[in-house]
Amino acid sequence: MLQQGLERYLQVFTRLHLGLQGLDDCLTEQVEFRDPFNHVQGRAAVQRVLQHFIEHVSEPRFVIQHCAWSGSLCFVRWDFSGVVKGLGDWCFPGVSELHFDEQGRVLRHLDHWDAGTHFYSRLPLLGWLNRTLVARLTAVPHPPYKADE
Numbered sequence: 001m002l003q004q005g006l007e008r009y010l011q012v013f014t015r016l017h018l019g020l021q022g023l024d025d026c027l028t029e030q031v032e033f034r035d036p037f038n039h040v041q042g043r044a045a046v047q048r049v050l051q052h053f054i055e056h057v058s059e060p061r062f063v064i065q066h067c068a069w070s071g072s073l074c075f076v077r078w079d080f081s082g083v084v085k086g087l088g089d090w091c092f093p094g095v096s097e098l099h100f101d102e103q104g105r106v107l108r109h110l111d112h113w114d115a116g117t118h119f120y121s122r123l124p125l126l127g128w129l130n131r132t133l134v135a136r137l138t139a140v141p142h143p144p145y146k147a148d149e
Contacts, residue, residue, distance in 0.1 A: 005104020006067065006074055013078075016060045020050055028101055032108045036115035046109075057082040057090070065093075074098045080113075092117075 009026040024043055033039070033046045040049055054060065060082040068075045076098060081091040094113030101107050 001102070001104040002069070002072060002074070002100050003104075005100050005106070006076075006098065008104075009098070009106055010062075010064055010076065013062045014064065016050070016054055016062070019054070020047060023047060023050070026106055028105045028107050031106055032110075034109070035111035036113065036119070057084050059083050072100045072102075074100065090119075092119075 005026065008022060012020065012023050012026060015021075024047070027043050027046060029043055030041060031043060031046055032041045033049060038049045040046060061080065063079045063081075064076060065079060066077040068077075074097075076096045077093070078096065079091065079093050081089070084090045092113055094111055097108070097110040097112065098106055099108040
């Protein structure tokens with residue numbers, strides 16, 4: 001039941017460019033969703049967050065790399081790519097922590113990815129500030145992340 005719930009849910013994300021069909025059936029009524037920009041609770045709130053995402057990111061694409069289970073918790077490693085209005089091409093890796101109920105519906109969806117490196121550093125003023133702070137705090141300089149690595 002849990003594996004089927006995961007497959008249905010991931011299908012929504014791998015087809016975001018087509019809309020949110022099937023999302024409500026994958027979520028509990030009081031689902032919690034958190035990523036670096038949002039923290040909401042409830043199906044309608046999650047739907048609004050994802051609809052906003054679809055409206056502002058064209059050609060969204062999630063490629064699932066790996067899934068690991070521990071009881072009713074699944075960690076999903078993914079790579080995202082898309083085009084953001086005003087920023088251009090955008091790609092980064094991340095992990096979703098998905099908690100499921102007994103019917104295979106998502107109770108909690110917590111996204112973990114580096115917004116400082118993969119978003120804020122690309123903004124004109126914030127990017128400069130972010131890069132300056134990172135340079136001062138980093139013991140060993142490292143090259144910026146590239147999606148194809």
